[in-house]
Amino acid sequence: MSNNNAFRIVYLGSPQFAVPPLRRLLQEGYDVPLVITQPDRPKGRSRRPMPTDVKVAAEELGLRVLSVANVNTPEVLAEIAALQPDVLVVTAFGQLLGDKVLHIAPHGAINIHASLLPDYRGASPIHQAVIDGRERTGISIMMIEKRLDAGDVLAQAGCDILPEDNTGTLRERLADIGADLLPQVLLDMREGRLQSQVQDEAAATYAGKITSERELLDWTQSARTLHNLVRGLTPDTSAYTCWQDGDDIKRLKIWRTSLVDDDAAELAPGTVIKADKQGLLVQTGDGILRLLTVQPPGKGQMDAAAWWRGQRDLQAAGLCFQSAEA
Numbered sequence: 001m002s003n004n005n006a007f008r009i010v011y012l013g014s015p016q017f018a019v020p021p022l023r024r025l026l027q028e029g030y031d032v033p034l035v036i037t038q039p040d041r042p043k044g045r046s047r048r049p050m051p052t053d054v055k056v057a058a059e060e061l062g063l064r065v066l067s068v069a070n071v072n073t074p075e076v077l078a079e080i081a082a083l084q085p086d087v088l089v090v091t092a093f094g095q096l097l098g099d100k101v102l103h104i105a106p107h108g109a110i111n112i113h114a115s116l117l118p119d120y121r122g123a124s125p126i127h128q129a130v131i132d133g134r135e136r137t138g139i140s141i142m143m144i145e146k147r148l149d150a151g152d153v154l155a156q157a158g159c160d161i162l163p164e165d166n167t168g169t170l171r172e173r174l175a176d177i178g179a180d181l182l183p184q185v186l187l188d189m190r191e192g193r194l195q196s197q198v199q200d201e202a203a204a205t206y207a208g209k210i211t212s213e214r215e216l217l218d219w220t221q222s223a224r225t226l227h228n229l230v231r232g233l234t235p236d237t238s239a240y241t242c243w244q245d246g247d248d249i250k251r252l253k254i255w256r257t258s259l260v261d262d263d264a265a266e267l268a269p270g271t272v273i274k275a276d277k278q279g280l281l282v283q284t285g286d287g288i289l290r291l292l293t294v295q296p297p298g299k300g301q302m303d304a305a306a307w308w309r310g311q312r313d314l315q316a317a318g319l320c321f322q323s324a325e326a
Helices: 016-027 053-060 074-083 125-131 167-190 223-233 304-309 312-317
Strands: 008-013 031-037 041-043 048-050 065-067 087-091 109-113 136-143 153-160 239-245 248-260 272-275 280-283 288-295
Touching (some): 008 074, 016 031, 016 087, 016 167, 031 053, 031 074, 087 167, 109 167, 125 136, 125 223, 136 167, 167 223, 223 239, 223 288, 272 304, 288 304
Parallel strands (some): 008 087, 031 065
Antiparallel strands (some): 109 136, 136 153, 239 248, 248 288, 272 280, 280 288
């Protein structure tokens, strides 16, 4: 069997999703002389520059880290080339790799992508799978080429999407699956038995970036559609709804919901029906959605029922959430 330490890998990744595969490379004994990640960026209320999760992990593991805004610059290319890597491994790096980077290693560059390609190419495959109400997704390891997520697939592994999953919980499992799948791909690559599958272009679907416009709940949609949207946005961002308060429009962030088995009432979509011990029941275009965890303006997350108990004026007037902002 070949010595893993003789196979040199430059690793490119940024968020927490990319940490388990990096750790797995070291556990398997691979030589990782350089980790490349996105620059430190302002986060939180303090707006203090914070390192990526991959940078934090790599430094803890004693690896050399390069934080760059553009991996395709001559300076970065020279740094990578000097290390003579056998392959580049990319996981949620967040930058497009140009031709020179893709051809710098004899085995090219491979990517760990969080979908069963050609399904959900693009920036948000995990979010979109949950938003679409899918029951299954997975991990694909593929060769990187110029077209977005269109390279030949080297290996895949599936994963059930559980009814209680949101994007965060599903992403954790998928990261571990990617870490488990990677060593066999590298072993096959080193021993010359790697097989690839060309993607079916006719079956390709795309998952674009999640924009703020998609976060507003449209109460004319079904309860299940809205529930899946909340799950798919959480925890990276939240869905929200709004209501008219005099001349002002107020927003309420929605972090957690559940479906209600009761028959729908004959009320306008967005109407608050009642509160129970679990949450706040709201009429939708098809069915009833229970709000479990909400976040009013200027406050932290809280139980929806507790928030509603403090809204005596809204209770008296009867609240109907809007499906669009004025």
